[in-house]
Amino acid sequence: MTTNEENYSLFTLTTEKTDQGLLITSGNKKYLIFSKRSIKRQASIIENRIIELQKENKKLIWVAPFYLELYNLLSHSNFIWLSPTLNIDCDKLNGDGENQNVSILTKNKHITTLINSIRETDKFEILLHNTIAQLPMSKNILNGVNKIFRRSAIRIKTIKHFGKIWEYNFKRNLEQYPKHSFLERELNKHTKKPDIFLVAGPSLNKVDPNYFKNKTIWIADTCISYCKKNNITPQKIFCLDAGKGSYEHFIKNLDFIENCQLIVDQLVFPKILELPFQKISFYYSSNILCQQWHKKKIKIINETGNVLGLMKASFSYLFLDNQIPAIYGDDSMKHSHFVSHVNPSAYFNTAFNKQIRFFSCENYFFILSQKLYGLS
Numbered sequence: 001m002t003t004n005e006e007n008y009s010l011f012t013l014t015t016e017k018t019d020q021g022l023l024i025t026s027g028n029k030k031y032l033i034f035s036k037r038s039i040k041r042q043a044s045i046i047e048n049r050i051i052e053l054q055k056e057n058k059k060l061i062w063v064a065p066f067y068l069e070l071y072n073l074l075s076h077s078n079f080i081w082l083s084p085t086l087n088i089d090c091d092k093l094n095g096d097g098e099n100q101n102v103s104i105l106t107k108n109k110h111i112t113t114l115i116n117s118i119r120e121t122d123k124f125e126i127l128l129h130n131t132i133a134q135l136p137m138s139k140n141i142l143n144g145v146n147k148i149f150r151r152s153a154i155r156i157k158t159i160k161h162f163g164k165i166w167e168y169n170f171k172r173n174l175e176q177y178p179k180h181s182f183l184e185r186e187l188n189k190h191t192k193k194p195d196i197f198l199v200a201g202p203s204l205n206k207v208d209p210n211y212f213k214n215k216t217i218w219i220a221d222t223c224i225s226y227c228k229k230n231n232i233t234p235q236k237i238f239c240l241d242a243g244k245g246s247y248e249h250f251i252k253n254l255d256f257i258e259n260c261q262l263i264v265d266q267l268v269f270p271k272i273l274e275l276p277f278q279k280i281s282f283y284y285s286s287n288i289l290c291q292q293w294h295k296k297k298i299k300i301i302n303e304t305g306n307v308l309g310l311m312k313a314s315f316s317y318l319f320l321d322n323q324i325p326a327i328y329g330d331d332s333m334k335h336s337h338f339v340s341h342v343n344p345s346a347y348f349n350t351a352f353n354k355q356i357r358f359f360s361c362e363n364y365f366f367i368l369s370q371k372l373y374g375l376s
Contacts (some may be wrong), residue, residue: 012137031131059122120284173266176273184317235261
């Protein structure tokens with residue numbers, strides 16, 4: 001499983017090189033972070049700390065603005081340099097933000113790479129530059145760093161929890177791949193642009209269903225009952241359910257789904273692929289099982305890990321357009337009783353409605369970590 005790129009609100013500081021060294025701007029004030037006279041001492045402090053941490057099998061994450069002159073003194077040390085700055089780009093320096101020794105994080109994509117590489121047994125120490133630690137924004141920076149590790153923990157726990165289900169589904173679904181297409185191959189084929197995305201939130205009650213008539217609509221799988229009840233025919237249905245919850249929705253509405261295209265990843269509950277959809281399309285998932293099979297660059301990047309995220313990513317890829325259509329019902333987490341327009345089954349009641357309804361397994365583990373460890 002790969003965590004996709006998102007905004008960690010870390011890269012906020014502005015830097016300026018002067019004859020003195022490197023300055024940062026915070027509010028209306030400027031602070032000298034590195035002076036040309038002090039960088040050798042700073043390099044020695046960092047290298048000594050790295051050596052101490054190696055004895056404890058820990059790795060250093062140093063939070064400080066990137067400074068090339070200091071980097072040249074540290075480039076043989078093994079640590080992670082997180083630069084919370086807006087106007088520094090190290091891609092030309094070391095390819096894609098990394099080199100053999102120092103991992104330089106200057107963009108959200110570099111953080112995403114770090115998250116996807118962290119293992120359960122890895123240990124880190126976070127060290128803020130002294131000047132940054134004294135700034136009012138240091139709390140926001142630390143919250144951003146904490147978010148990195150929360151995302152990594154979510155990813156690791158999700159893999160452990162769902163790994164066996166994913167592996168079983170993946171092997172079962174292999175035989176289905178030749179029978180169905182892949183969404184990426186539809187890029188140059190005629191696909192009508194959707195006007196609306198529907199998700200099964202309670203706010204749909206506030207909208208006249210007739211508004212959705214004669215429009216091209218993409219829906220989340222949990223919207224089926226609502227659409228059938230109101231005689232709304234979607235063009236595409238999106239599903240990411242590795243369990244049988246969505247299957248139970250589909251099996252009750254076989255006559256409805258015959259006119260729809262289903263979009264799924266390769267880890268979906270296998271019996272879903274046997275249902276009489278007009279067309280079933282996979283997409284090249286970022287899960288490591290799928291990556292090892294298809295060996296293709298991921299083009300449809302589901303940033304949030306939920307069905308709406310897949311709808312947005314598919315739209316952006318197919319139409320080369322980031323202007324997402326109007327979204328209705330995107331509030332299924334906000335209702336006090338977690339009510340949605342899903343037609344509940346016994347399985348769904350047990351798995352969701354008697355607990356908190358989660359957008360995804362990742363969201364589940366995030367909330368679980370809050371309860372167990374007090375993370376916020």
